[in-house]
Amino acid sequence: MVVDGWLDDLLAGDRGALARALTEVENELPEARAVIAACAPRLGHAVVVGVTGAPGAGKSTLVGAYVSVLRGAGKTVGVIAVDPSSPFNGGALLGDRIRMAEHAGDPGVFVRSLAARGHLGGLSRTASRAIDVMDAAGFDLVVVETVGVGQSEIEIAEFADVRVVVWLPGGGDEIQAAKAGVLEIADLIVVNKADLPGADRAARTLEAAA
Numbered sequence: 001m002v003v004d005g006w007l008d009d010l011l012a013g014d015r016g017a018l019a020r021a022l023t024e025v026e027n028e029l030p031e032a033r034a035v036i037a038a039c040a041p042r043l044g045h046a047v048v049v050g051v052t053g054a055p056g057a058g059k060s061t062l063v064g065a066y067v068s069v070l071r072g073a074g075k076t077v078g079v080i081a082v083d084p085s086s087p088f089n090g091g092a093l094l095g096d097r098i099r100m101a102e103h104a105g106d107p108g109v110f111v112r113s114l115a116a117r118g119h120l121g122g123l124s125r126t127a128s129r130a131i132d133v134m135d136a137a138g139f140d141l142v143v144v145e146t147v148g149v150g151q152s153e154i155e156i157a158e159f160a161d162v163r164v165v166v167w168l169p170g171g172g173d174e175i176q177a178a179k180a181g182v183l184e185i186a187d188l189i190v191v192n193k194a195d196l197p198g199a200d201r202a203a204r205t206l207e208a209a210a
């Protein structure tokens, strides 16, 4: 296999090469295999943090704030926003971009959205490859945001070293969360929107169920 210059650029952390590599693996383009092969010897540096939760729970807002904290500590961060609900680039992805906007000019941050193409298994494979590409490109952390709480997210959570569930209080369905396996996959449950009523009660219920 001929590894041409742009793959060297990818491993050196070049942003243009990174964008191209992510497009190759997302769309399974002809050079996707070469990208995966080039990344393989360079894996395992990044800590992968999976952030999942219901639509609108505040995942992107939290990730944006987390990225600020990590940048303050001198860490570089790749962010992947996965939207299994939409086969087309929808509003949620735009929302992610808006909430990451403060990091737009920062060379230590790279944000990429992945939309569902075809079946869910395909998406989780694409997400895992995108994580590997960002890892090989040298980011200290890769944060993966996934919409929803269900089987697809549990699949994607398998690639994460740390799994965070962002909980939206007020729905009163914390028991449902326990049944859906959320408590089993989560290393950390963040009861978000603590300014809204019901957050304390939700936190107590989740704590009791854990």
Ligand SMILES: Nc1nc2c(ncn2[C@@H]2O[C@H](COP(=O)(O)OP(=O)(O)OP(=O)(O)O)[C@@H](O)[C@H]2O)c(=O)[nH]1
Pocket (backbone or CB within 6 Å): 053, 054, 055, 056, 057, 058, 059, 060, 061, 062, 091, 092, 095, 096, 099, 147, 148, 192, 193, 194, 195, 196
């Ligand atoms: N009241 C309140 N609103 C919040 C908080 N965090 C985020 N929001 C708002 O909740 C809405 C959704 O926030 P996002 O960060 O886009 O949530 P998300 O989970 O990434 O949404 P999707 O990616 O579309 O599923 C926005 O209007 C935010 O401003 C919070 O702590 N309190």
Ligand SMILES: [Mg+2]
Pocket (backbone or CB within 6 Å): 059, 060, 061, 092, 095, 096, 145
């Ligand atoms: Mg979001």
